[in-house]
Amino acid sequence: MANNIWQAQLNIEAHTLKPVELTLDHCIKCNICVTACPVTAVTDLFPGPKYVGPQAGRFRHQGQPSPDHSVDYCNGCRVCNMVCPTGVKIAEINGRARAHIVQSGQVPLRRKLRNNLIARPELMGKFGQPLAPIANGLLHSGFGRFFAKLLLDIAPNAPLPRFSGERFSRWAHKRRDAVRSDRKVVYFHGCSTEYFEARVGKAAVQVLEANGFEVIVPSQNCCGLPLLSNGEFAAAQAYHESNIRHMVDYVKQGYVIVGTSTSCTLTLKEEAPEMLAYHTPDARLLTANTFDIHEFLVHLLDAGELKTDGLRPMPLTLAYHPPCQYRAHRLGRPSTEIMALIPELTIIESQAACCGVGGTYGYKAEKYDITMAVGKPLFDFVQQVHGPIAVCDSETCRWNIAAATGVPLVHPIELLAAAYGYEPEGPLAEVMT
Amino acid sequence: MNSMANDVLVIGAGLAGLTTAWQASRHGKGVRVIAKGWGATHWHAGCVDVLGYWPVDSETPATNPAATLPDLLAANPQHPYALVGLARLAAALGGLQHLCSDAGYPLVGSLDKNWRLPTAVGAARPTCLAPATMIAGDLDDDTPMLLVGFKQLPDFYAHLAADNLVQQGIPARHVVLDLPALAGRNFTTAVNLARFMQQSDFRAAVAQAVKPHLGKAARVGFPAVLGLEEATAVHQDLQVQLGRPVFEIPGLPPSVAGMRLHRILKAAIEKNGGQVHEGMEAIGFAADGGRVTAVHTETSGRPRQHRYEQIVLATGGILGGGIVTNHAGEVCEVVFNLPLRHPENRLEWFRRDFLDKQGHPIYRSGVSVNENFQPMDGRVLYQNLYAAGSTLAGFEAIRERSFDGVALATGYAVGNLVSN
Known part of the structure; x- marks a missing residue:
């Protein structure tokens, strides 16, 4: 396919090597990103991705104060990147601009x-x-x-999660010899599964094991995304380097890393290397071998290797929100493709751009109202579908949607695990009985 | 819930790609549209220009495309319209009109007549189909008009448009509103204004502010911001409140009127079970035995493969990014590296004057196809690959004003071809 050098260069450029700030030269000022930005649509505090990103970017230089503090109102949803016809990495430009503000001590x-x-x-x-x-x-x-x-200054109604009674890694450690196989995958559980929703990790391990994989759960740290999106780059890089140390040897043995948190996997693949301009050979190995769990399952499905027989019917009609952090993987809708395998399950996809929470964004008192305004079309949609539960891949979105609507949320992998016959926990258990 | 079959993969989500996917999905095909981002539909005026000028250097616009098209086809038998044929062109226009009517957003017009509608600078623009929200701006009608601008909308200069219209013999005045609802803003965008317009109290404030300036105006023009999802209702409500016809003038991108067409087509595809994915850039492919077996898209980790029976290339031309050029004089199609028809010598890319009435030869670059829209290099290159829209070679879209007509007609034709 790449049969001339120029085409090959284009391909490389499209992958990893294009420095974030240089992409602003591709901006043709068409304003499509502004029309799609869910934050601009609800508040004047954020003039829009084009203005604070590629436009203000021309006036940002190391050692000088930032010309534009409204960039802090970007919630990092990346919808702008998705709709840009020329490939400007707007959200990353914004993230790095915020870090510049933080590093220069301009935050109270x-x-x-x-x-x-x-x-x-x-x-x-x-x-x-x-x-x-x-x-x-x-x-x-x-x-x-x-x-x-x-x-x-934490918002009084912030959708904070609840700590779970059992750490996921303890559960995983106890059953580490349960399945032995030459086919191994490494599971990146992330903080949400480890401390707040162990049931998501259990479902993932069960699904992977049911497909013949031995699941390795190595020691690991936070992926660093919350620090990246708060402009604390040095601390984020320490986490990222530690994760590489803990996992890269498995990759070198030929095993891939699979995660259930869409924002963690996006960080390992792309956000950390790009935002931190951290492109070591080991970091690239991690990028090339990290999968979101449904991305991985779709690969198995395409290869005819996914267990699809004997799935338990699930006569439910549920709202599904493909989170912006998942769409930013640019994979389409892998979870929808997998959920479509479950008999009698009807999934209604949301068309909403974003739930508004933006990771830690919605926890901040000055941004909480924006979060709720951004999420309103989605909250209305979830209530209209009127399912006993709703479905979303990303944890902070789940917590936000649940807090706003009163409808409990589950990860799509919990549905497949239940369809495989495993005993569900949490909200899904109540629905299935 | 059942998975759709992997029948048709459309690369590109402009008017050509969306029309292809709409037609194929209407015939029950499992369709996926992948696009790097949004594009053409957000840039164009939300009308369907079929043929505005012919010959291309003509000073006067074509008044009747149906009557002029045979001359075009005789002079340029390689033109995409020649491949489509006038019957399929008419069917495509009718199909889109039907779809938009069903969506409550009628497109008005026919191949027998070009409208002459005002542009944002007050020039006359020939177009074949226009939304009902724009028709009262018809410049064949010389009744007086009032043009309304908004102080906070920098993309529409009401005085400029009005002055130019007066010079062409159309009595036009202007007013620029400074509404309390927008007073706190330095500026706003057409899309935000369209969202405001969907609020009845905002519309009432607009009508109240316009009324004292009506004078003898028999019609009132606004920039194309009269609602996004609810344009027809917004338009009608303003006509009632102002007691006279109201029209929209499309302006700088992003175009609210173009976004309405995007929404309608995307909704039709999704209703038929198709998928539309933006942010997915096609970067390569695999082929075997004269067939494209997979298209690869860029993702956060590694390319994703899409295996489909039929593949439609609708990535646009040089303006849309489907064809790129470089300083070394190379002209390259970005997904399949297809052979292109283009000026051999770089010195022949451009004429001396930017606004030369003949247009610039480089913009006629594109993919050569056979009568089934299959890319050719003396022979068919891949049995299951088709091309539609501005990716095609051999037409002067800018001077002819034929972008939308070619996109719609070739998308319609290919969408039906891949469904047989």
């Missing part, structure tokens, strides 16, 4: 403290999960929320 201390706390789910998990009943009580009490707002 209270907010910097807050951002550093909510951007460390691993730290919160390590302290909070062992004391789950107490921590949950405190985090979800009016008293706790009052002080979180007072001291740290």
Whole structure:
């Protein structure tokens, strides 16, 4: 296909090597991104991706103050990247601009403290999960929320998750010899599965094992995305380097990494290397061998290797929101392709751009109202579909949609695990009985 | 819920690609559209230009495309319209009109007549089909008009358009509104304004502000911001409130009127079970035995393969990004590296004057196809590959004003071909 050098160069360019800021030269000022931006649509505080990204980018230089602080109102959903006809990496330009503001000390201390706390789910998990009943009580009490707002400017109604009673990695460790196979995959659980929703990891392991894989759960850190999106690049790079150290040897043995958190897998594949301009050979190995779980299952399906026989029917009609962080993988809708295999299950896809939460964005008092306004069309859609549960791949979106609608959310892999006959936990268990 | 069969993969989501997918999905084919981003539909005026000028250097617009097209076809038998034939062109126009009517957004016109509608600078623009929201701007009618601008919308200069119309003998005045609802803004966009227009209290404020300036105006023109999903209702409500015909003037991209067509076509494809994915750039392919076996798209990790029975290339020409050029004088089709018809010598790419009435030869570059829209290099290159829209060679879309007509007609033809 690449039968002349020029074409080959185009292909390489399209992959990894194009420095983020240089893509702003591809901007033709057509404003399509502005029409698609869900934040611009609801607030004047954010003039739009073109203005704060490629346009203001021309006036940003190292060692000089940022000309434009409205870039901090970008929620990182990447819808702009998806609709850009010329391939400008707008969201990444915005992310790096925010980091520049953070590094040059232009963020007030209270907010910097807050951002550093909510951007460390691993730290919160390590302290909070062992004391789950107490921590949950405190985090979800009016008293706790009052002080979180007072001291740290955390939105009183922020869709914070609940710590789970059991750490996922403990469960995985206990059953590590359950299945032995030459076909192995590495599972990246991320912080949400480890500390808040172990049931997602269990479902993933069960599905992979049912397809004949031995699942390795290595020691791992937070992927670093919350730190990246809060402009704390040095701390994010420390996490990313640690994850590479923990996992790259498995990749070198020929095993791939599979994750259930769409934003974690996007970070391992692309966000960390691009935002940090961190393109070591090991980082590239990780990029080339990390899969979202449904991306991986679609590969198996295409190769005729996915277990599709004897699936339990699921007579349900459910709303599914393909999260913006998943669409940003540019894979289409792999989860929809897999859910379509489950007999009697009707999935109605949302057309909404974004749920609004943007990872930690919606936890911030000054941004909470924007989050809710961005998410409103999606919340309305979920309530119209009126299923007993709704489906979404990304954890912070699940928590946000559930908090806004009162409808419990599950990860699509939980549906497949249940269709395989495994005992569901959480909201799905109540629906299936 | 059943998976759709992998019947037709369409690369590109402009008017040609979406029309192909709409037609194929209408015939029950399992269709996937992949596109690098949004494009042509967001850039064009939301009308269907079929043939505005012929010969291309003509000073006067064609008044009747149906009467002029045979001359074009006789002079240029390689023209995409010649491959489509006038009957299929008419069927494509009728099909789109039907689809848009069903969506509550009628497109008005026929092949027998070009409208002359005002542009954002007050020039006359020949076009074949226009949304009902634009028709009252017809410049064959010389009744007085009032043009309404918004202080916060920098993309529409009401005074400029009005001055130019007056010079052409159309009595036109202008007013620029500074509404309290927009007072806090330095600027707004056409899309945001279209969303505001869908709120009844905002429309009432607009009507109240316009009324004192109506004078003898028999019709009122706005930039094309009269609603996105609810354009017909917004348009009718303003006509009632102002007591006279109201029309829209399309302006700078992104075009709200173009986005309406995008929404209608995308909804039709999805209703028929098709998928439309943006942010998916085709970067390569695999072939075997004279067939394309897979198309590869760029993703966050590694290329994804799409295996489909039939493949339609609708990535556009040089303007749309389907064909790229470089300083070394190479002209290249970006997905399949197909052989192209283009000026051999780089010195022949452009004429001396930017606005030369003959147009620039480089913009006629494109893929040569047979009567079944299969790319050719003396012989058919791949049995299951087709091309539609501005990717095709041999027409002067800019001077002819034939972008939309060629996109629609070839997309319609290919969508039906791959369904047989």
